[in-house]
Amino acid sequence: MTLNRRAFIGSSVAASAALAAPMVRAQARPRVVVVGGGAGGATAARYIAKDSKGEIDVTLIEPTRTYYTCFFSNLYIGGFRELSSIGHTYGTLAAEYGINVVHDWATGVDRDAKTVSLAGGGKVPYDRLIISPGIDFVEGAVPGWSTAAQGKMPHAYKAGTQSELLKRQIMAMSEGGTYVMVAPPNPFRCPPGPYERISMVAHYLKANNPTAKIIIADPKPNFSKQALFEEGWAKHYAGMVERIGPDFGGENVSVNPDTMEVDIDGEVVKADVCNVIPAQKAGLICESAGITDGNWAPVIGHTMQSRLDENIHVLGDASAQGDMPKSGFSANSQAKVAAMAVRGALTGSKVFPAKFSNTCWSLIDTDDGVKVGASYRATDEKIAKVDGFISATGEDAEQRKRTYEESVGWYAGITADMFG
Known part of the structure; x- marks a missing residue:
């Protein structure tokens, strides 16, 4: 299937659009804090804010004011993109979705008090915490x-x-x-x-x-x-x-x-x-929160909840979830499952069975694109691969060009899905 911006966003939000209306609550709005503003964190923050229609207070903590995507950064090195074309800001998430965007480093998590500490001082309270910090390196x-x-x-x-x-x-x-x-x-x-x-x-x-x-x-x-x-x-x-x-x-x-x-x-x-490029592990905030198995943060595939703390969800590269690769597409897919689970827990909205997908495109030379991908489902043990596909060796030039153009359409779609 050829993916363009409209098709990508449309297919991604189909499940969310079908969710039941939120419950009416008399108490103060529940608080969700999201650490990390990449493919996992920005997507989760946007979907929770958008689909809860203001019923959930959402704070996104991300140190950088301009976020540069790892996907397509190689194309910048190769001369196919300008650096500015992979840089994105958070103004739309704040202005249109009411997300409180805090540009600071999250330095620690007090799981008992349910607060996130900031490098600049102060603590941010949460009812549910979503952590999507990417990777750090094994010393x-x-x-x-x-x-x-x-x-x-x-x-x-x-x-x-x-x-x-x-x-x-x-x-x-x-x-x-x-x-x-x-x-x-x-x-x-x-x-x-x-x-x-x-x-x-x-x-x-x-x-x-x-x-x-x-x-x-x-x-x-x-x-x-x-x-x-x-x-x-x-x-x-x-x-x-x-x-x-x-x-x-x-x-x-x-x-x-x-x-x-x-x-x-x-x-x-x-x-x-x-x-x-050294060996990698979950972003340090996962270690600080005490939710890793040493290098990665184990999660329950149905909800992306930490296996060590039910009030924390871990997305993307940092998670140990099973068969999915550590890709931006994976993080974006996992974010929607986590957003739905968080809404269900905090507002009583309907939660559907978790399904995931991923495609990874690579550019080898001008108009010579290849891809690999799969669909996945959650089991009690892990996120398990259901089926997959991969480009074939010996494909003709037109097919490879279409694959590259598909990746360009996907990039426009996923970044709109992340940042609005």
């Missing part, structure tokens, strides 16, 4: 690298200034220089997908630095859409991309940011650019 995952080194060896896994830095470094590479990516282990946030990023870097280098080399040090034996990417690299960027998997030392990597050296199983590579 020491790549020996020699820490977030203190991200100015020299950027991760660019939180879009915005890191994306700008990585692009500037690529543009400044010496002729015939070397770009090294240290790829992450599973599970990891995608987008910005590592292998789409490789494609976008190769696209830029082919046009501007055609003798440059790209090396991927990869701890995983395989990855999503691997045959499609490898087919595309051979077709568009022959001889430029070398992937070193675990059989050849890709899981034994250390870096030296001061000398810009990467040690891959004893072989030292001098890098012009080194893009380190």
Whole structure:
């Protein structure tokens, strides 16, 4: 099915539109606090405010005034988008939906008092809390690298200034220089997908630095859409991309940011650019709230409620939910399920069985788009995959162009769904 903005939003809100009218309550409005203003948090805040018709007080806590989407940030690196085209603000959520948008860092959660602490001081009370903070990095995952080194060896896994830095470094590479990516282990946030990023870097280098080399040090034996990417690299960027998997030392990597050296199983590579994407975990607020299993926050698929606190729902990358990938589409889909569950709990509105969907698009070269996706349902154990699809190798150019154009329509649709 081809997705455009209208079709995406229409299909997404069908279930919400059918919800029963809210109950009339005599007491003060119930309070929902949402931490994180991305695909999960912004969507949940908007749907709760919109569908409750003012019956629920909604506060959205997000430190950035302009939010840059991880999805399509690789296209900025490749030269297909301007950075401004992936930046979005929260004015419509505040003005049209009555959401109290607080631009500050959430630093802690008191689950007994049911309050969220802010870096700027003060606490925000809640009846239900939705946490959608994205990812943080596992300290020491790549020996020699820490977030203190991200100015020299950027991760660019939180879009915005890191994306700008990585692009500037690529543009400044010496002729015939070397770009090294240290790829992450599973599970990891995608987008910005590592292998789409490789494609976008190769696209830029082919046009501007055609003798440059790209090396991927990869701890995983395989990855999503691997045959499609490898087919595309051979077709568009022959001889430029070398992937070193675990059989050849890709899981034994250390870096030296001061000398810009990467040690891959004893072989030292001098890098012009080194893009380190470490192992990941739930955003730190989940740890502060005490709702993780160590790295991720386990949830009940039917409602996205934390398995450790029924008054907290966790969305998107931070959640340990089962079969869904850590994507923006997934977070947006999960947000609608959580919003419906929260409304049901606080106003008595009807709650329908949870259903989810996801599609991940990737651009390999101009008009050469591929995708993978699936539908899911909630079980008592997890969110379980029902069926799926993937682009085929050898597809003709018209099909690949349609797939890319579909992704552009989806981007317009999901960002409207998130930010109004």
